[in-house]
Amino acid sequence: MYITITAQKVEGNYAQSAADFVDYLEKENEGKSIEEVEHFFDQHKDEISAEEVIKEIDGNTAKLKKKEPKFYSITLNPSARELKAVQDSPEALKHYTREAMKDYAKAFNREIDGRPVTVDDIKYYAKVERQRTFKGNDRQIMENQPYATKILQLKQEIRSVERGESIGNIKKLQREIQRLEKEAPHQLNGKRIVRGMYKPGPQSHIHIIMSRKDASNRYSLSPGSKYKASEVEMNGKMVKRGFDRDTFIKNAEKTFDGMFGYKRNYVESYKARKTFLNDPKLYFSTITKLPTNERAVAFRLLQKSGVNTALLSIPTNKIQLTIKAINALKKGIGKAIESGSIGV
Secondary structure, X not given: OEEEEEEOOEOOEOOOOOHHXXXXXXXXXXXXXXXXXXXXXXXXXXXXXXXXXXXXXXXXXXXXXXXXXXXXXXXXXXXXXXXXXXXXXXXXXXXXXXXXXXXXXXXXXXXXXXXXXXXXXXXXXXXXXXXXXXXXXXXXXXXXXXXXXXXXXXXXXXXXXXXXXXXXXXXXXXXXXXXXXXXXXXXXXXXXXXXXXXXXOOOOEEEEEEEOEOOOOOOEOOOOOOOOOEEEEEOOEEEEEOEOHHHHHHHHHXXXXXXXXXXXXXXXXXXXXXXXXXXXXXXXXXXXXXXXXXXXXXXXXXXXXXXXXHHHOOOHHHOOOOHHHHHHHHHHHHHHHHHOOOOO
16 A cells, blocks of 8 residues: 655645646546546545535635645555455445544544544545556656657657758658567557556555645644644643654554455565665565565565566575665665555
């Protein structure tokens, strides 16, 4: 499960309405029949309209300054294995989202009217999306890039010849383009994979938009707080503050595993991701020391993500990876993490 939390941000300025973001989330519904449309939902209601979402988020911004974010967003990105565990069911993902938002509320070190924050204090709206497109940080796009660059150069040459600015054999240049299109390493339905192309297989994920203010429009609940858990004196009173992002993500992961009986492999875990970022050698060493069956699964998951696991095939008692090998593994695993392809 790859979970991201981001603040509202549009070209360096905070928009005064959630309309653009909500419209972006509605794009997948374009051209669909009424039965196929995916609606917004919250903790208790289904089939909420985009208009209501905009109205509720925009109307819940009391005392927020123009330079403060009005809302935040969470994206829950299940891996292919996790989607298989829930049979890619939108209803199962909705159920999970509602449980994960309870974990989100618990991660706040805040009190409202003398009690801890609960999910009913969070004004949020969520939506299951069923498709994903290839982006620039996907391995397939990056590995196809040298071919894309050369193809673009050849097309520019053809245009130059057509305008009479240079001399060249257009048919020969076109044949070279065709050759490069076929030789690009990553293809889908006989075509070179490019940005914006829909990814194959189950791609369901959940977008969540949360108001910066609580449901009563009195208190600010910011998951972007730099404080995990602390107290500060305000108006003569000690007030709790902070949000623990690590706790939220760890608990959301545990919630998924508990709900669906999911057997999470080490390389899929948030703990593994943190270890990789902070201590790559420990990350690699831990993988090689996993029980045989778990290690085999870990290797398969990494290989599917394009990581060269041959560099990990070293006897555990001789795990002296060279700097070159470490860097090669870091590069491969880093790309997999960025694209969410191993769900960590």
